[in-house]
Amino acid sequence: METIALEAHVRELLERARGTSGGRAAETLYGGHEHALRQTLLALTAGAGLAEHESPGEATLLVLHGHVRLSSGDASWEGRSGDLLTIPDARHALDAVEDSAVLLTVVKGP
DSSP states (O other), X not given: OOOOOHHHHHHHHHHHHHTSSSSEEEEEEEOOTTOSEEEEEEXXXXXXEEEEXXXXXXXXXXXXXXXXXXXXXXXXXXXXXXXXXXXXXXXXXXXXXXXXXXXXXXXXXX
């Protein structure tokens, strides 16, 4: 069993994101190509985001720090620290309203 100190990872990834031109950094904490479940910590600086994309399976987004906006089509949802957002099974985008860190959990479909 492994314990991961999320707060320390959030601080580290936000610092890395601030040092990139795209304003983002990510680290897979669990899973990967050999697992159905994958958990990825993603840090975004204010104004940075992920352009519209497909999800490879069922997914949720736990906001660990900051404020994000998840959008799909004409709909959008706000998430702040402690909020859990269900990612729609449709093309979607993610934008950081302020410096933010989220835990993306994905279960790949069959």
